[in-house]
Amino acid sequence: MPEGHTIHRAARLQRRALKGKVVRADSPQGRFAAGAAVLDGQTLTGIEAYGKHLFYRWSAGDTLHVHLGLYGKFRAFRREDPADPLPPTTAGTRLRLVADDIVLHLAGPTACDLVDPAQEDALVARLGPDPLRRDADPERAWAALARRTIPIGAALLDQRILSGVGNVYRCEALFVTGLWPERPARALSRPEFDRIWATVAAMLRDGEKAGRILTVDPADVGVRTRSQVPGGERVYVYKRDGLPCRRCGTTVLTWTSALRAIFACPSCQHAPAALEAAS
């Protein structure tokens, strides 16, 4: 269940565990047997994250491209003794990497394939700036938004405009910036865009550090809520439809935007007056 923070965190932790090491690779379920055979015995020279994509660089020049999709997961195991048996793989395991005392399982990703430089360039060229990357250029996102009539809520999910944001962060970032998700993207002012960019970057950074999504400001933590939603203590609006807003108590609304459920507080996020009255 990954957004950009999960991917960048995986890159950081796996770099620490595997970079510079000779890696044994295989594909226990045979779902990536040919690719694993190519990587087996190579040294992992680097891992790069771009939006929700990962690129693993190998000593013979190969690049492994991974995208976790909706269900992809990494599982890492530490082995005391290299002679110990390998931990069992669960169904859907595509690739297993073994180095020294580390075993890494990659299960269920949408993409797990070897790419040549042209393919990698094409993939990256389709992505908007990633706020977690040092080389991110917010002007590219600003220019892309200015051309779009789609709602800002939909635009934030479009990886071509800006990359790394998923459904939780789009809802939370719009709440924190106080913007109604249905505002046309190109109607945003520059200061509003700057606030969105800064908010998304800060949220993704926090998530990368913590390893989980936690967007609620400590100042709002004490606000009474009857939320029974798992993880509901850590977000403002995501999956909190029908519950009182943590800030103002107004009922949080949900509807469909860009194929996904979106959640927002009509009061804190300046819904059109008609809608606010109706709720």
Place this chain on the structure above:
DNA sequence: AAGAATGTTATGTA
């Protein structure tokens, strides 16, 4: 056991 889910691409239409 149906349905939802922290994702994305493809296709047809206007």
Place this chain on the structure above:
DNA sequence: CTACATAACATTCT
């Protein structure tokens, strides 16, 4: 080329 609707794929969890 943009926008929108719809379907499709993928897998796990409740």
